[in-house]
Amino acid sequence: MSAWNFIGILAWLIVLAWLIFTILNTRKRHLKMIIKDHKKFTWRNLCLDIVEVVVFLAMAIFMVQTTFLRVPNLKDSSQVKLSYQYKPLVLKTDGAQGYYVEVQNGNGKKPVQYFTYWVEGARYEVNSNHARVATGGDPLAVNGAGLPWPKKVIKQVSRDMPAFVAQLSGTYRPTFINGLGMHVGNSAEDYYLISVPSEIFVNNKDKDQEQ
Template sequence: MKSSWNLIGLIFWIALIIYAAFVVHNIGVRRSRIILNNNYSFSWKHLYKTLAQLIILFLGLGFIIFETFNSNIRAKDVSIKREYNPLVLDTNGKNSYYVKVLTQKAPNLNQSYSYLIKNKINQVSSNSSNVLMGDNNAINIPNFAFDWKKQSIKKLDDHYQKAWVIKVKATYKNNFLNGIGMHAGRQAHEYTLIRVPDSSFIYKN
């Protein structure tokens, strides 16, 4: 486990299993008592108790399943770390470029982007990245990743001459709700935004 907060989720699951076993046992015991008392008529009291126990069980189950398997990342649930770097021109002997687009042979596979920073080649999938070209700021950016403001982009453009990359890492915070979902301390998502001056700085393999 990444965080001791995730023990909350484990405790919740164990408590829910114990409660489910109790409900099944309790329904059986109450039904047996009715039969032993030679009362075979319909019992509203027994029905109300059974419904109340089942409602509590399914509400608890629904809540913990939602918190555990919900894939939507809420900004309030994660802490954001951003790393900015200037892009370095790369070359294949003929062309100079900031980004190399690698296309997979299989048509159902997404492409990936290769770029150079700090004399190290990095490669990211297009599933978790995007390339921003020229003056086009109208691209889909995950809500958790940025406060998408033209002012911020302009500052980066002025500083890095429209050739930069930002890597955003979202990590689930150590808190009660993330603990219930057993996400606390785990990486929620990683996103990379690559900025180039224009399309001539992109090389397609």
């Protein structure tokens, strides 16, 4: 684990320490109010209770958002390092039909598609949350093309390879905000752009028909 991520660990320890302090300090003040001052309520104690709880909630919400809910900005090169790989696809056959990618449709209200493709010596399966299939024309004219793909390189690859898979990999850089979220060195995104010459090279079948 990167040393930068200890920033986030320290921040969470501070949140925990503040929670413990709030519990103990609230108990101490309220016992003093009852035993020493012979009162059950004071506005001062109420205000201190509210301030301590609000501070804890603010810190906890901020750390939850930073650690678990922060969406990486892949176009911000100061926060995310991008790398790209391009591999030609291997043509598979099913009887007389040849195809480069197999699409399996899942079930449910928002079904996820599963894409299976082959490269030299390997078979991969990715889903539509992290991949798209482009059939002919401009490979970037599909959903997911809004990602920071190197357009000139993609166009050159599409001229050199009739069918290919382009992989975009993003890794969190060593920065304070990434360390605070304990993300440094971790994957920010893996996205696959699968490009084939036309729809006839796509084999469609339902997920429940898979072997």
